[in-house]
Amino acid sequence: MIHLPRGSPRPYCAAMTDARLRHGRGSLAVSFFIQGVAFALLVTRIPAVQDRYGISDGLLPAFLAAVPVLAGVSSVIAEKLAARVGPAAVLRWVQPVVLLALLAVGAGSGLWMAALTLGLFGLVVGALDASMNMLGVSLQRAYGRSIMLGFHAAYSLGGIAGASLAWVGAHWHLTLFTSYLPVVAVLLPVGLIGSRWYVDGRSDRRAATDEPAARQGLAFRLLLPLCLVMTFAYIGDSTVSNWSAKYLQDVLHSSEELATVPYNAYMVTTLLGRSVGDLGVRRFGAALVVRGGAVVAALGFAVVAVAPGAWTGMAGFTILGLGLSVIVPQTFAAAGRLFPGASDAAVARLNVFNYVGFLVGSPLVGALGDAWTYRGAMLVPMVLVLVTVVYATSFGARPAGYGGGHEQPRTVDVG
Structure with a gap:
């Protein structure tokens, strides 16, 4: 057996594993940030959404309630999908759909379009939240120390950025589509590129399910x-x-x-x-x-x-x-x-x-x-x-x- 002296470099494979986890942690933090931006852009512009679609004050609570209800349903669906393809694959495909659904909210007209676009947003955002946190939990276990709060800090930072961008849009009286388009144009490719480095913290997912x-x-x-x-x-x-x-x-x-x-x-x-x-x-x-x-x-x-x-x-x-x-x-x-x-x-x-x-x-x-x-x-x-x-x-x-x-x-x- 070969004994490495104290202070010597770790084996190459261990260093590669460490780099893989670091990249996975960074790419997941980017996803949390993107989701914080997207959600803040929607909820802080609800009055503008209401005006665009002509949603009455009496009907607005029903539209807003539909989003978390559908998100809860998709969170359960995400459990089934993650068991088949893994949470990284779920997150990789639903995050772009969330951004496109946000853009669609700003582009539609008529109550049926409001129902369709907000429903789509709710349906995919639950799967997004679930898969992000699945990966966060598995990465924290691989790290062996608490890192979960850092991911949610990235979400909070995204929320602040999104709320600030929403204020800019409202201040300059921009339409929802004009306000959302440049944000989605930047965040969509960033999210897709970052998804290449998603890491499931369990080295053997199949063994974990046994x-x-x-x-x-x-x-x-x-x-x-x-x-x-x-x-x-x-x-x-x-x-x-x-x-x-x-x-x-x-x-x-x-x-x-x-x-x-x-x-x-x-x-x-x-x-x-x-x-x-x-x-x-x-x-x-x-x-x-x-x-x-x-x-x-x-x-x-x-x-x-x-x-x-x-x-x-x-x-x-x-x-x-x-x-x-x-x-x-x-x-x-x-x-x-x-x-x-x-x-x-x-x-x-x-x-x-x-x-x-x-x-x-x-x-x-x-x-x-x-x-x-x-x-x-x-x-x-x-x-x-x-x-x-x-x-x-x-x-x-x-x-x-x-x-x-x-x-x-x-x-x-x-x-």
Whole structure:
């Protein structure tokens, strides 16, 4: 047996494996960024979409609800597709369709075109979200350390970029098609080229599906706590995205311009939290980071609920971004650790509850605000987010939770 001296280069094959994982990590981060841009361009221009197609205020909620419903359906379909061809292939083909569907939303006219294009967007975006997170979970397992928050930080950065581009389009009174076309023209080839380096972190996918957890299927009672955490997190997120501007303007009596600031501040602190969150997970463990995030998010909701004025309210929404930022990525990662032999299926099913939270959150806050007060309505997502503290044990007590009870040594740290 040949013994390499300390400090000598690693074997060529190991270096090649490390480079492959680094490329896979970078290309997946680009996909998360592209998806953040695309989704932000759609949701921040909803008033323009409504005007273009002549959608009434009464009919608009039905159109908006159809998108997450169809996304939930396609997330389940993605589980079946990934089992056959792998999540990398699913992601490689659905991301261009998402971008083209976004462009089609800006090009159509008439209610039937609105239904068709928004339906197509919803149908493919669920498969996109599921396959991206499947690959993220498998890459994190290959790395042997927390990297999942970094992918979601790329998504947040894309959301900020997309919202900024949407503001430019609205400011210059550009049509939706004119606003979307250059973005799609740039991001479509970038996504296709980047997809060449997608990596499934499991070296032998066929062997992975033969593990006991995969053969026995998912025990939903074990996944259920994570599903609830995902739902509660997205109820909180949809509360900010749908009600922060109205809350500041109607309840805290801010100007219309100032009312647009809280969501941007929320997105910025979400990006900051996710940018440093992996370091916290590696040092303190996922469970402690998630507990801390839930408490900070609840504090943010409490500040919003009792805010005497607009600036205090903005501070509350800003705090919220730091707290909620860590919960969703770690929920996907926990599902992968809980079902190492069936992580794709676990992620796909968990992803459905992303859309459940999105569907429930906005109507829930609106109904409570109308029936009670909007200040009181903010206490409901606060309580739901705090429930995450109870379920934090599902995230694992150990620092990484990767099988052996410790993270891989730094000699195989590849990024």
